[in-house]
Amino acid sequence: MNTASPVETPSGKWSGDENFPVGSWLLPAPLRPHVALFYAVARTTDDIADNPGLTPEDKLARLHDFEQAVRGDIMDDPAYEKSFRLRLSLIECGVTDRHICDLIAAFKQDATKLRYDDWGDLIGYCNLSAAPVGRYLLDLHGEDPADYAASDPLCNALQVLNHLQDLKEDFRELDRVYLPGDWMEKNGVVVADLAAEAASPGMRIVIDKALDGVDDMMARARTLPGRLKSRRLAMESAVIVRLADRLTDLLRKGDPIAGRVALTKLDFMSCGLRGMAAGWMGG
Numbered sequence: 001m002n003t004a005s006p007v008e009t010p011s012g013k014w015s016g017d018e019n020f021p022v023g024s025w026l027l028p029a030p031l032r033p034h035v036a037l038f039y040a041v042a043r044t045t046d047d048i049a050d051n052p053g054l055t056p057e058d059k060l061a062r063l064h065d066f067e068q069a070v071r072g073d074i075m076d077d078p079a080y081e082k083s084f085r086l087r088l089s090l091i092e093c094g095v096t097d098r099h100i101c102d103l104i105a106a107f108k109q110d111a112t113k114l115r116y117d118d119w120g121d122l123i124g125y126c127n128l129s130a131a132p133v134g135r136y137l138l139d140l141h142g143e144d145p146a147d148y149a150a151s152d153p154l155c156n157a158l159q160v161l162n163h164l165q166d167l168k169e170d171f172r173e174l175d176r177v178y179l180p181g182d183w184m185e186k187n188g189v190v191v192a193d194l195a196a197e198a199a200s201p202g203m204r205i206v207i208d209k210a211l212d213g214v215d216d217m218m219a220r221a222r223t224l225p226g227r228l229k230s231r232r233l234a235m236e237s238a239v240i241v242r243l244a245d246r247l248t249d250l251l252r253k254g255d256p257i258a259g260r261v262a263l264t265k266l267d268f269m270s271c272g273l274r275g276m277a278a279g280w281m282g283g
Contacts, residue, residue: 005079049107059111099132130159154221242271
């Protein structure tokens, strides 16, 4: 799993580099290897989409083949070993391949789409790039699909928060802007403002409107831990809820254009302890 195939373009990122827990020890031990396989394919395909040295056409071709391998339409190419192993994992666990294929669809979109017209357009992207992760975890744990109603907004909120953290980096390195274009236009913001030394007043308004959208999603997301049968998954989700709330607060007070706004080790410790306690108690 650690050796990249010729079609991969590894960034060096791994689950420990993420803002939020990915298959942490809080999850049941027998399920962690399956989560690791899901993450490995997601990380690999995301790295392809984010590689500035590949043309959009090359990215789409590679991503297509990873998807075909997950679906079982490519069976004998060792370059797609991660997809083959995930396919077997999904079959073993009785989980649909739709979730990983939705993620790959989001990465295909990243290869060609650089701007978002409005909030609905951005959330439509998040429904492919973030919500499938929560859906996969719920299905893996045998939870009720009705709980997607709480996991989708949680995952989408996390995605928006990540975008806000990386506004300048995404623009400089990939020419991507994950902000609603109509909000930018209304507040006199242009994409070049993302390369400024600090957020302009108009940019601050746009960032805060995005955080208002996060708050709306989190109001639904906070119900997730109490809905879950799996106490371990409830603890994991409760920790994530608290980390999301903390990062939202930091982004309200900080300026992601002036410098990266990030969670500290103390934040992780505090949110972890409080979240585990709340999850264990059922909320």
